Amino acid sequence: MRRLGWLSVPMLVAYAFLYIPIVVLVVMSFNASKSPYTWTGFSLQWYSELAGNELIREGFVNTMIVAIGATVIATILGTLLAIGIHRHFRSALVEAYALAPAIIPDLALAIGLLATFALVSVTLGLHTVLLAHVVFGMAFVAAVVLARLGHWDASLEEASRDLGAGPVSTFLRITVPGLAPAIVAGALLVFTLSLDEFVIAFFTNGPATPTLPIVIYSMVRFGVTPEINALAALLLLVSFTVVISAQRITKLTDAL
Amino acid sequence: MTVTTGSGRGAARRRALIGRAAFAGPGLVYVTAFMTVPLLLIACYTVLTRGRFGGVSWEFTLDNFAKAINPTYLSILGDSLVIAAITTALALILGYPTAYGISRLPRQWRTVALVLVVLPFWSNFLIRTYAWIVLLNSQGPLNGALVSLGVIGAPLDLLYNRGAVVTGLLYAYLPLVVLPVYAAIERVDPQLQEAARNLGASKARTFWDITLPLTLPGAMIGAIFVFVPSMGNFVVPELLGGGKTVMVGNLIRDQFLEARNWPFGAVLALSVVAFLVMLFALQALVSRRINRGGARA
Numbered sequence: 001m002r003r004l005g006w007l008s009v010p011m012l013v014a015y016a017f018l019y020i021p022i023v024v025l026v027v028m029s030f031n032a033s034k035s036p037y038t039w040t041g042f043s044l045q046w047y048s049e050l051a052g053n054e055l056i057r058e059g060f061v062n063t064m065i066v067a068i069g070a071t072v073i074a075t076i077l078g079t080l081l082a083i084g085i086h087r088h089f090r091s092a093l094v095e096a097y098a099l100a101p102a103i104i105p106d107l108a109l110a111i112g113l114l115a116t117f118a119l120v121s122v123t124l125g126l127h128t129v130l131l132a133h134v135v136f137g138m139a140f141v142a143a144v145v146l147a148r149l150g151h152w153d154a155s156l157e158e159a160s161r162d163l164g165a166g167p168v169s170t171f172l173r174i175t176v177p178g179l180a181p182a183i184v185a186g187a188l189l190v191f192t193l194s195l196d197e198f199v200i201a202f203f204t205n206g207p208a209t210p211t212l213p214i215v216i217y218s219m220v221r222f223g224v225t226p227e228i229n230a231l232a233a234l235l236l237l238v239s240f241t242v243v244i245s246a247q248r249i250t251k252l253t254d255a256l
Numbered sequence: 257m258t259v260t261t262g263s264g265r266g267a268a269r270r271r272a273l274i275g276r277a278a279f280a281g282p283g284l285v286y287v288t289a290f291m292t293v294p295l296l297l298i299a300c301y302t303v304l305t306r307g308r309f310g311g312v313s314w315e316f317t318l319d320n321f322a323k324a325i326n327p328t329y330l331s332i333l334g335d336s337l338v339i340a341a342i343t344t345a346l347a348l349i350l351g352y353p354t355a356y357g358i359s360r361l362p363r364q365w366r367t368v369a370l371v372l373v374v375l376p377f378w379s380n381f382l383i384r385t386y387a388w389i390v391l392l393n394s395q396g397p398l399n400g401a402l403v404s405l406g407v408i409g410a411p412l413d414l415l416y417n418r419g420a421v422v423t424g425l426l427y428a429y430l431p432l433v434v435l436p437v438y439a440a441i442e443r444v445d446p447q448l449q450e451a452a453r454n455l456g457a458s459k460a461r462t463f464w465d466i467t468l469p470l471t472l473p474g475a476m477i478g479a480i481f482v483f484v485p486s487m488g489n490f491v492v493p494e495l496l497g498g499g500k501t502v503m504v505g506n507l508i509r510d511q512f513l514e515a516r517n518w519p520f521g522a523v524l525a526l527s528v529v530a531f532l533v534m535l536f537a538l539q540a541l542v543s544r545r546i547n548r549g550g551a552r553a
Contacts, residue, residue: 004360010353017350018376018430021387024397028390037395077283084280088272098283101291105532107488107505108525111512112294115301118311135290138283189378196380198491203512216382220389220495229390232383239379247371
């Protein structure tokens, strides 16, 4: 640490800044007090109240439907897209176009999709949220898989073809297993992104089927309760677990 | 190693075409249908007339642009620019040295340090914003700690002002500046720095003349990643600004969901996207100049 010299000051500030709010939130979720702000003693009551909250449970189910659906579709499309770009396009422009949904401001995408769905008179609901989440999810999967393809040895596929395997069986038995860690990591990222996504869901959802972030938004807007602290702690746990797993899986790939 | 089994160039080209269509085709069609078409539609809406119940009626007009030049909206746009600029400056001040520090860590610690920077970014955005409501509240832990330490006599109004909005935006997007800066620092050839040092340049001079210019394109990418979503954000101004701080994001949201003036909302959204494009163009220009300078040296 001494080698860092004065650099350790901004680093410590940055990490404290990033983690103090999270630690406070998690600690407060075990607070006995009715106030979500002041600590009085340890309790698990907000977790049990959370389990009984009908609105949150409904939001959770809606979110899972969207997240699982979007993950499956985005993973398949994104993987094929990455392989297609890697094999058949030499143009950086095509790659940029395919990955653009990951950088486009979410609000611009949200209003654009709302306008498009309105234009073709689609009723808004979970299906429209799902369609919207696939767009950016696919870009994230494609990015992770493309990174893996960057140091991909094509001679295994060639050997398989030379030994008489057809293109489909080569794809399923060589290409997919080889890319599996990147595909799984990409899928995990889409899953957390969709689980937490608010802005696009807010614009493309119907009023009857709020997703969990939309439920949280209205809870925070119209009065804060310590239940949100408990929900927040649980959601942080889920996101952190999923992202760290994704990181470990891709690291495993780099080692191989 | 490559064994060609096709019967000449025609067959190979046809196979490549089928490959393109089979693999990249569905994805590219999807991006076109659900990103490009929606954005083009928004671009069209800027010159159409508002519909009575939301939506548009297809009559050409330039009124929406005229409306945007109204001083009320210009001042909101100006406020958003200022808030986004302050957030970006703070993100660079904090994020650049952090990225630099991470690059100086022993190799096995760098990944851990980077993952720790990115981890909060992957968690729920609303919850990360909500955490600041708890932390900055007048009865919250920060005021509590400051009062009990005797730093302040009475709790401060930390929440529901511009400072809180900047804090929330900085918290949301700080990781986005650390990553590209770190990547840029890693790409700097250490021999350049060694050469400068051997030729008698001080550490500060070496940083100023070698490291900083070479990492500038990365820092600019990071700045764009903070600036653009900060401008378009409507959740942080609403939850931490307490309705007093209206930014262009809130305005766009209201035009689409409450005022039901989609064409005007489209003009506002397009102005944000125009900023994004302009900033990327500037970044490309700077990075090309720096690369050319490096090649000449």
